[in-house]
Amino acid sequence: MISVNLSATATMKPAFSRYFSHPLRLSLALLLAAVLAGCASAPAPEPKPKLLVFLVVDGLPQRQITGYRDQLAPDGLARFLERGAWFSEAHYGHAFTVTGAGHATVLSGAYTHRNGIIGNEWRDAQTGEREYCTGDTTATYIGHKTQPLDGTSPKNLRVETVGDVLRAADPRAKVIAVSGKDRGAILPAGKRGTAYMYMAQSGQFASSTYYMQQHPAWVNSFNGRKLADGYFKTQWKPLLEEAAYARSLPDNQRWYGPRGGALPMLMGSPNDDAPGPAFYSQLLRSPFADALTLEFARAAITGESLGQDEVPDILSISLSGHDYVNHQYSAESRLSHDHLLQLDRLLQAFFADLDAKVGRDNYIAMLTADHGFMPAPEYSQAQGRDAGRVNGGQVLTRVNDGLEKRFGPGNWVSYSGSSLLFNRQLLAQTKVDANALAEEARALLLAEPGFAAAYTRRELESGSAAGRPFFEPMRKSWHPLVSGDVQYILKPYWMFGTGTATHGSPYEYDTHVPILAWGPRWVKPGRVDSRVGVVDIAPTVARWLGVAAPSSAEGQPLPLPN
Structure with a gap:
């Protein structure tokens, strides 16, 4: 602050006037005044979040969030809908809406024609040999058997992600991705992040030798707790009373096949004496694998000190259970209805822990899906559709x-x-x-x-x-x-195969997904009804983190509420 003696200026006035009567001196003085004024009014740099928590709910169509909104917990998905920004018309722009293609798009901002992930699996265009979207025979799972087509690296991803840009700008930044599926972790992690995936053979989480040769101590400690075993012979019970599920289809529809499907559902076979691969695989078709994924994410926050300094980090979490449930029973089923409500409560608890560990004003949470879901053809036929x-x-x-x-x-x-x-x-x-x-x-x-x-x-x-x-x-x-x-x-409403339901089309039931964001310092609350694309997520996230959008991104920053 400059202090001026007003009485002194009166005696100095003649000399002051003579000095500034020269045109050059006057111009220089005016230029200096303009520069000083600009410096005084320059806004402070936009603060960056310490942590971006990026959530993908595998196979979650937007219609389920709005259809069950009145049954959500106060601070799970409702945190986004009531106190964050949400986009009512968010869509994928590519036609083959499957898990690999969706997860390759969300943080690259590029559709398949650029990112190269044309599906979950395909054949080599020259040899006809089978390929898997995250397959790489040069890398193996750490501590677990690896088959030739298992997902172990982002070798097939032809573009960079936001995390790649972030770590190129500052190698101190950490990018950690976790999922029930290998492709749900590997593709959002990009080339420079680190991916961990659920191992259905053991109920543990593992990375691959593409990222490291051995797990850090916190991963070994987590796996040593054998949390998956705690769900052995546990029942998946409905969260609400029977009447609350009147808007979804009752259990044991004929198109579920001879095994049916109903709640409560026992985890593990009644004849099994101990947990095994069949049980660990079954957990994926329940809320419990998502609970394990979120628990591993908590361990990653602590073990990697995510969000604990001024260098932004990214934690990508892909929750796979909803996709498995929808494939088995369809998005219209009571099991899918209840699974979403269970997941909502899991998210509420996770957000509370984030608030305590990272701080409500230090992170941004964003949620989307890799694709929606079509109804079962038999259900569509009953509705009078050509299916x-x-x-x-x-x-x-x-x-x-x-x-x-x-x-x-x-x-x-x-x-x-x-x-x-x-x-x-x-x-x-x-x-x-x-x-x-x-x-x-x-x-x-x-x-x-x-x-x-x-x-x-x-x-x-x-x-x-x-x-x-x-x-x-x-x-x-x-x-x-x-x-x-x-x-x-x-x-529309046609599918390959005999499974209950699937996805993979350019129709609204598959392309229409949630885009939700929360972070009080960066995201003002409100609903946005203009149509946006999933490719718009990456440029938006990059702007929050203070880095350039990925080089192949084809979207624009989302029109957030003012």
Whole structure:
């Protein structure tokens, strides 16, 4: 602060006036005054959160959050809906809405056509060999058996994530990801983070040798507690009274198959004497695997000192249980209804611990999903919809038979991701025109019941089919170096196989997911009804953390409430 003696200025006035009567001196004085004024009014740097807690609920459609909102706990999901920002029209822009593709998108801001994760599994475009989205035979699980197609690294991810950018800017930043599924941890962690995944063979969590050669002490300590074993012979009981589930389908629907599905549900077989792989796998289809995942996240916060200094950290948590439950019983089931309510209570307890450990004003929590879920075809048929099931093996046989009639003997195509992949060796031997083969394969595919649209490699590469039905989302699900040669989608409410329900389409029940954010210092509360994309999450998160958006990101920062 500058102090001025007013009486002294009166005696100095003539000299003062003569000094500033010179034009150059006057200009310099005015420039100096402007600079000083600018310095005085410059805003303080925007504070960064100490921790970003990024939550993905696998297989959670937006309709379930709004449909059961009145039954939520006061400070679980309601923390976002009542005291945070939420987006009522958040959607994926790609067509093949599956776990691998969704988790590759959320923190990269890039859809499949850039990130290269065309599905959960596919075939190598040149050799036809099977590939897994996070498969890498050069890395193995630490302390656990590893099969050739197990997920152990982000080798197939072709883009960077927010965590990669953050750690490139400051290597002191920590990026930890945990999930019930390997792809749910590995893909959000990016290339520079560290992923831990639930091991269904042991009920423990493990990383891989891509990240480290041995676990830190806190991981060994957590696994030594054998928390999963505590759920052996425990029952998953409904949280509310029977009448509260009137808006969802009763238990034991006929399309659940001969084993049915009802609550309460026993964890473990009545004949088992001790926990084993079947029991540890069963936990994934219950609230208990998510409880374990959140408990491991608590251990990571303490063990890695996340959010304890001025360098921002990221903790990514993908909760896998809801996807397993929805596949087994559908999102319309009472089991799915109750699972969401159980998960909501788990989140409430987790947020309370975050508030105590990190501080309410020190972190941002954000929640989304990797995809939604379609209803079971039988349920849709009962609602009067055109719905059904496709036997993928039979379709492939008929398509290959049709191609043989025109182009000669051989297995011409196989499935890869959401496309038909040509047999490259057969194509080279016969010198058949690839474009002619693609046109015929498309015609045969669209003659099958349940198929809605198909586009060829030539159309997808050139964009010549722009404006035609579903072309843009299908093109965003297609990568020229990884995908096959005829990209397809099924009709609404149709699915492959005999499972109860699934996902993987460009329709609203699969694309419409929650985007929720909470953090009082950074996020003002309110509902936003404008349509936004999941690719908008990464630029938003990057802005909060004070780093550039990932280089391949194609979204824009979310229009947060003012």
